Amino acid sequence: MKSFKPQAWLLPQPVLILGTYDADGTPNAMNAAWGGQWDRNEIMVSLGSHATTDNLNRCGELTIGFATTDTLVAADYVGIVSGRKTPDKIAKAGWNSVKGEHVNAPVFECFPMTLECRVKEKLYESATGYYLIAEIVNIVCDEKYLAADGNPDVEKMKLITFDPVHLGYIELGKRVGDAFSAGKALK
Ligand SMILES: Cc1cc2nc3c(=O)[nH]c(=O)nc-3n(C[C@H](O)[C@H](O)[C@H](O)COP(=O)(O)O)c2cc1C
Secondary structure, eight states: OOOOOOOSOOSSBOOEEEEEEOTTSOEEEEEEOSEEEEETTEEEEEEOSSHHHHHHHHTOEEEEEEOBGGGHHHHHHHHHSOTTTOTTHHHHHTOOEEEOSSSSSEEETTSSEEEEEEEEEEEEEETTEEEEEEEEEEEEEOGGGBOTTSSBOGGGSOBEEEETTTTEEEEOOOOOOOTTTGGGGGO
C-alpha cells in the first residue's frame, strides 16, 4: 500500500449544481463537490464566498441539480466563472430554467432530477463561507428518467462524479447489486 498526505479525497464525490436567483432575478448556478446527505430531509454543502452565497443570504432558497455527461461542460463552466463578474453566466451556459414550484430558485430543465431546498442553518459562518444545511422541500424528476415503478431511475441519468485525485469527471455506470440485500449471501 502506498501512503498519501491527508487531502480532500473522499470517494466518490457528487457534482451538485446549486441554483439561486441574483438580486435582479437572473438565474445563477455554481458547481459544488463538497456536499452530501445530512439527515433524512436535509443536505449539507461546504460553501465558500460566492455570488450564490450572496443570493442565499438574501433569499434562503435554492435548487440542487445533479450534473450529467450531457451537461458536463456547462456544469464545469459554472464552477469556474462567478456570477459576481459574469452576471449572464447562465445565458452563456445555455441553460433554460423555470422557477421552482416550492422555492424561489431556478429549476434548470437540463437536469434529470432536482431538489428544491430551503436554508435551515449556516454552521461556522464567517467571511469565507459556511457549512450550509438545507431542508429538501420537494424533488422534481423529468418523466423521461422514471423507472417502471414511477420512481427516479438513477441508471438512466448518466450522472457524473467528481474525481478529486486527477481533477476529472467520471460517468456513473450500471447497477451491480441490491442494497440491504446482496450481503445476506454471507449471513
Ligand atoms: C469541480 C468543482 C467543485 C467545486 N466545489 C465547490 C464546493 O464544494 N464548494 C464551494 O464553495 N465551491 C466549489 N466550487 C467552486 C464554485 O463552483 C465557483 O467558485 C463558482 O464560480 C461560484 O459561482 P458563483 O460566484 O456564481 O456563485 C467548485 C468548482 C468546481 C469546478
